[in-house]
Amino acid sequence: MRAYSPTTAAYFAARASFHAHNLIWFKAKNRTTGADETIGFWTGDDHAVFTIGGETRTYFGAGTMAKFDPLRRQVGVKARTQRVSFSQVVPEFLQLIRTYDERHAPVEIHRALFDPLSELLIDEPHLIQRGFVDKAKFPTPPKGGMASASIEIATHARALTKTLSRYRSDATLRARSSGDAIRQYASISEAVDTPWGRA
Numbered sequence: 001m002r003a004y005s006p007t008t009a010a011y012f013a014a015r016a017s018f019h020a021h022n023l024i025w026f027k028a029k030n031r032t033t034g035a036d037e038t039i040g041f042w043t044g045d046d047h048a049v050f051t052i053g054g055e056t057r058t059y060f061g062a063g064t065m066a067k068f069d070p071l072r073r074q075v076g077v078k079a080r081t082q083r084v085s086f087s088q089v090v091p092e093f094l095q096l097i098r099t100y101d102e103r104h105a106p107v108e109i110h111r112a113l114f115d116p117l118s119e120l121l122i123d124e125p126h127l128i129q130r131g132f133v134d135k136a137k138f139p140t141p142p143k144g145g146m147a148s149a150s151i152e153i154a155t156h157a158r159a160l161t162k163t164l165s166r167y168r169s170d171a172t173l174r175a176r177s178s179g180d181a182i183r184q185y186a187s188i189s190e191a192v193d194t195p196w197g198r199a
Contacts, residue, residue: 007123008113022068023050023059023110023125024084026133028100039096041066041086042112050125052110060092068109079157082109082129085150093149097138105133107153131155 004012011018023042030037040059042048047061065087086093096102110125134154141148170183 004126005123008126011113011122017116018122019114019116019119021112021114022066022128023112024066025052025057025059025108025110026096026100026102026105027107028096028102028105028133031099031101037100039092039100041090041092043068050110050112050121052125060090062086062090062093065090080129080155081134082131082153083150084153085148087148097136097149102133102136102151107131107133109153129153129155 021043023040025038025040027036027038029035038057040057041062042050042059043063043066044059044061045063047058049056049058051057067085069083107130108127109129111128112125113122114120115122131153133151135152136149137152138149168183168186170181170186173180173183
């Protein structure tokens with residue numbers, strides 16, 4: 001069960017109406033300097049500053065040019081993916097793709113709740129999903145078509161699905177380096193019990 005702050009939980013318990021916006025935060029490596037840098041987008045119309053976990057973050061307004069697939073919640077360690085689509089005309093999104101190496105970049109998705117009457121933030125945005133960029137697609141649109149791009153975000157549970165590295169035999173290693181015999185007993189390593197330090 002997801003834990004909410006007392007303010008958010010009380011607002012939900014009161015069954016009051018609210019207006020929600022999604023926020024997405026990337027931490028990617030700069031292709032030129034190699035330094036880790038951050039950039040964020042949200043579904044609001046203009047740039048906005050949010051405080052999350054004591055950190056002040058600036059999110060660029062993407063409005064309707066950022067579309068989130070329905071956010072699904074479930075219990076367990078099953079790997080999940082979340083797709084976010086952007087219009088390629090968003091200049092800050094082009095900066096993310098061209099300036100940063102977005103592959104496997106850590107991502108956080110938060111949801112901000114606003115009072116529909118006062119249009120004020122009800123509470124600090126709460127975390128919906130944390131993961132990393134798994135795939136990025138930038139198809140070339142047909143002539144006169146709408147340019148768009150999508151990013152697929154995988155949860156950290158994806159790491160549990162990684163398989164072991166490929167088994168390499170002694171012959172494979174010697175084909176690369178004939179004098180390297182480190183794998184000469186690889187084929188019988190599981191069948192023969194050899195105490196450490198003995199020939």
